[in-house]
Amino acid sequence: MSVLESFPVPAGDAVRSLLPVLARALDGEGPALLPVPAGDEREIARLHVALAPGEPIDDDVALVVATSGTTGTPKGAMLSARALRASGDATHERLGGAGSWLLTLPAHHIAGMQVLLRSVLAATEPVVVDVSRGFDPAALPAAVAAMAGPRRYTSLVPTQLVKAMTDPAAVAALAELDAVLLGGAATPAPLLARARDAGIRVVRTYGMSETCGGCVYDGVPLGGVLVRIEGGRVVLGGATVASGYRSLPEHPAFAEPGWFRTDDAGELDDGVLRVTGRLDEAITTGGLTVVPQVVEAAIAHHPLVAECAVVGLPDERLGERVVVFVVPAGGEAPTLDSIRDVVSRELGAHAAPREVRVTAALPMRGPGKIDRKALRARE
Known part of the structure; x- marks a missing residue:
């Protein structure tokens, strides 16, 4: 030994x-x-x-x-x-x-x-x-x-x-x-x-x-x-x-x-x-399951998004609501409506974020992994 x-x-x-x-x-x-x-x-x-x-x-x-x-x-x-x-x-x-x-x-x-x-x-x-x-x-x-x-x-x-x-x-x-x-x-x-x-x-x-x-x-x-x-x-x-x-x-x-x-x-x-995503990070919203990584993959096609992270935040009506933190690709930040449109067309309205938070950078844990716990703690 x-x-x-x-x-x-x-x-x-x-x-x-x-x-x-x-x-x-x-x-x-x-x-x-x-x-x-x-x-x-x-x-x-x-x-x-x-x-x-x-x-x-x-x-x-x-x-x-x-x-x-x-x-x-x-x-x-x-x-x-x-x-x-x-x-x-x-x-x-x-x-x-x-x-x-x-x-x-x-x-x-x-x-x-x-x-x-x-x-x-x-x-x-x-x-x-x-x-x-x-x-x-x-x-x-x-x-x-x-x-x-x-x-x-x-x-x-x-x-x-x-x-x-x-x-x-x-x-x-x-x-x-x-x-x-x-x-x-x-x-x-x-x-x-x-x-x-x-x-x-x-x-x-x-x-x-x-x-x-x-x-x-x-x-x-x-x-x-x-x-x-x-x-x-x-x-x-x-x-x-x-x-x-x-x-x-x-x-x-x-x-x-x-x-x-x-x-x-x-x-x-x-x-x-x-x-397709992390089993321990799935969001339950309105009785339906949303996988953050799948939603992020859809939002990544938005021309005004450089990086993004999706989390679930507590919601009295839905249990959790889908929220996206966005690092803009340029000076202009994407609107909530434009992001919801991108996600709804690909995944359905239930997966579309209900709020957008603009941030300069996403918190990380270890090399390259989004710290979703830190994002939720901001709220």
Whole structure:
């Protein structure tokens, strides 16, 4: 039995100093590591309280990666070296071979950590964009130019791609890469179309800390990954699944060995997965169920909407009313009537928002995930 150790992860170029430690972790050597954001004492304390570094842990655990779940209390996905290697190897196989990676995400989260781990597996040195003060697309041209070939990749979340698409030089830089993995949240269809029309090779990824990050690419499971649907719920299995949650041996998400029960709703069509939304975020309004992500996908086609988030707020008559928070695409904000028209035509009037809130930015929890709890708290 080994002991879990806190593993401070710095921002910027200093993160490359972690590569030798991660190489040993991938070889199954050294202690189990809990990545925490170096310098963020409040977050470190929160993760330490929840995940208990210094306490024993199974010998086969290489990393314990904190989730950014909706409850606000982090759980720690226990990932073995075998699972992490399977994830990295399957990713490179799907993308056409190993290559160099550009890190644009905080590396204490699974998506950023995977950029470092894939770099170790590929025996390449990652190029790093410092995002400690936010993502600046103006940094992309120089960063991409510094990457070694022949194959070059990066991983972004949709909010970063939204920003990058406003900068022609950043768009041109991303179009030089062999693949831009895009995950962490649903990708609006208009954003995906604009990026691909600009020559960016976007690969949509689906996964979570519990599956070593993205394990389904453009709807198709990676090699060694299994997907099934149970009662509308996505269930993931195979080589990349975590061995469970830290200190939660009876958690129902891992009740079946080798499988992880997600909180996502989805459908399989001839082996291709389509995720339709979060089961735990559905809105019940007037006795009908509305899935926020489905409504957001419809609103994303509105020409005056750059980003949006849909939540349910308490309503004496309806139980919950549908409300949308909108980041305008320009100076003019969309009207409620115009948004209701877009949604009603595609989904029906019951799903159409009853209020619009204009905001400069959407709150996030973890990289790229909308913090709906924070939005509801505003009201």
